[in-house]
Amino acid sequence: MESELYNIFGNHFEQPLLEEIRSVGKLVQYPAGEMLMDIGNYVRSMPLLLSGAIKILREDDDGDELLLYYLEQGETCSVTMACCLGQTKSEIRAITETEAKMIMVPVQKMEEWLAKYKGWRNYVFDSYHSRLNELMQTVDSIAFKNLDQRLVDYLIKKSEVTNDKCIRSTHQEIAYDLHTSRVVVSRLLKKLEKMKKLTLHRNHIELVDL
Amino acid sequence: MESELYNIFGNHFEQPLLEEIRSVGKLVQYPAGEMLMDIGNYVRSMPLLLSGAIKILREDDDGDELLLYYLEQGETCSVTMACCLGQTKSEIRAITETEAKMIMVPVQKMEEWLAKYKGWRNYVFDSYHSRLNELMQTVDSIAFKNLDQRLVDYLIKKSEVTNDKCIRSTHQEIAYDLHTSRVVVSRLLKKLEKMKKLTLHRNHIELVDL
DNA sequence: TTAGGTTTGTGATCTAGGTTACTGTAAAAC
DNA sequence: GTTTTACAGTAACCTAGATCACAAACCTAA
Numbered sequence: 001m002e003s004e005l006y007n008i009f010g011n012h013f014e015q016p017l018l019e020e021i022r023s024v025g026k027l028v029q030y031p032a033g034e035m036l037m038d039i040g041n042y043v044r045s046m047p048l049l050l051s052g053a054i055k056i057l058r059e060d061d062d063g064d065e066l067l068l069y070y071l072e073q074g075e076t077c078s079v080t081m082a083c084c085l086g087q088t089k090s091e092i093r094a095i096t097e098t099e100a101k102m103i104m105v106p107v108q109k110m111e112e113w114l115a116k117y118k119g120w121r122n123y124v125f126d127s128y129h130s131r132l133n134e135l136m137q138t139v140d141s142i143a144f145k146n147l148d149q150r151l152v153d154y155l156i157k158k159s160e161v162t163n164d165k166c167i168r169s170t171h172q173e174i175a176y177d178l179h180t181s182r183v184v185v186s187r188l189l190k191k192l193e194k195m196k197k198l199t200l201h202r203n204h205i206e207l208v209d210l
Numbered sequence: 211m212e213s214e215l216y217n218i219f220g221n222h223f224e225q226p227l228l229e230e231i232r233s234v235g236k237l238v239q240y241p242a243g244e245m246l247m248d249i250g251n252y253v254r255s256m257p258l259l260l261s262g263a264i265k266i267l268r269e270d271d272d273g274d275e276l277l278l279y280y281l282e283q284g285e286t287c288s289v290t291m292a293c294c295l296g297q298t299k300s301e302i303r304a305i306t307e308t309e310a311k312m313i314m315v316p317v318q319k320m321e322e323w324l325a326k327y328k329g330w331r332n333y334v335f336d337s338y339h340s341r342l343n344e345l346m347q348t349v350d351s352i353a354f355k356n357l358d359q360r361l362v363d364y365l366i367k368k369s370e371v372t373n374d375k376c377i378r379s380t381h382q383e384i385a386y387d388l389h390t391s392r393v394v395v396s397r398l399l400k401k402l403e404k405m406k407k408l409t410l411h412r413n414h415i416e417l418v419d420l
Numbered sequence: 421t422t423a424g425g426t427t428t429g430t431g432a433t434c435t436a437g438g439t440t441a442c443t444g445t446a447a448a449a450c
Numbered sequence: 451g452t453t454t455t456a457c458a459g460t461a462a463c464c465t466a467g468a469t470c471a472c473a474a475a476c477c478t479a480a
Contacts, residue, residue: 170457170458171457171458172456172457172458182458186457186458186460187459187460189458190458190459200458202456202458203456
């Protein structure tokens with residue numbers, strides 16, 4: 001935990017803060033596809049992501065999902081933090097997209113550190129800021145873009161966070177994230193294949209030129 | 211300014227913080243329809259809204275707008291704050307929905323107070339939290355609801371913030387906020403009128419039973 | 421009063437995407 | 451091996467909402 005913690009957060013956090021994190025934080029590791037939090041859960045600790053990626057989803061009344069954004073190395077979930085501080089239930093679902101290693105910090109400390117460390121305060125604010133901007137991007141995407149473009153964006157982003165030119169998902173899984181139907185995804189993917197932008201296989205998609 | 215400041219923020223802020231706000235804050239008042247901030251602007255101070263309502267809009271590359279949410283009494287614009295602290299340009303447009311009175315606080319103070327006052331910290335975090343939740347509502351709305359429902363929600367919300375059963379907008383203006391076309395709005399409104407939920411007039415709409 | 425702009429109503433047509441239905445095929449289970 | 455299940459391809463059809471076109475009603479200014 002030492003080296004990763006220092007590599008990733010050393011520039012932002014004061015020495016004593018790093019020490020505190022080391023002593024109270026709990027290092028945990030999850031495989032891909034693990035649900036870290038669900039809608040309605042209460043939250044008592046916050047993750048500082050050391051490696052891997054986490055996807056954040058929203059669900060409507062009918063159980064339809066929509067991918068909001070990914071968390072990556074060095075980031076944390078502001079929505080979670082907001083829930084912690086506000087003592088309210090989670091409004092989102094968090095699932096590891098890849099294997100992920102993180103430090104869990106109890107909520108009381110988080111608050112204490114806000115008063116104590118400028119580095120922590122800046123980190124938390126930057127984090128909120130990033131999440132707000134990402135949510136606005138998401139709004140832009142669903143409000144202003146058509147599905148063709150959203151699909152392309154999705155594939156590129158997913159390829160980035162998994163660090164893999166090959167998207168290991170079924171069309172159905174993609175459809176869930178984009179909140180559309182499998183048939184539509186298959187159709188659009190086939191169109192992209194005809195444009196030589198990717199090649200389709202069972203259970204995976206090879207990105208060629210997106 | 212005194213009485214309003216104390217009435218609205220007295221419960222959340224420490225006495226010395228209230229004093230500071232009173233001494234460095236600038237009281238300003240705008241009529242309805244005033245643009246307070248535009249996309250690309252730099253921000254040097256933050257509003258604490260004493261009365262009235264402000265609408266926050268997002269715009270895409272083609273200049274198409276979309277209403278994100280309203281700010282109301284006692285609230286502040288986190289996106290603005292994020293821009294202040296991050297020294298980045300505004301990603302949103304803010305327009306007074308009604309006549310609005312607010313205290314403008316310079317950005318340096320805001321940061322100073324974060325370290326100094328727990329009340330301020332809580333306020334700022336609650337504010338971020340509210341904005342995140344509101345943005346998620348907006349995402350839900352455009353991702354999961356059809357236009358009929360969004361229009362009804364819009365009319366109800368607008369009636370709330372203006373505190374007026376009568377919506378003083380043209381169909382075109384509503385269409386801008388919902389990011390659709392005037393023709394579609396007229397059609398849906400006519401449908402609602404036939405369902406006896408409202409009555410239509412030139413330049414205004416009377417809500418009857420929504 | 422008239423002219424010109426603005427707002428609203430409505431029919432006709434178009435399109436992205438949703439839905440249903442059925443097929444072939446790869447992979448897994450037996 | 452054979453059977454079963456999950457995944458993908460594709461045609462046919464449907465619908466919400468977008469777009470175009472035009473007319474009527476109203477409002478303002480000269």
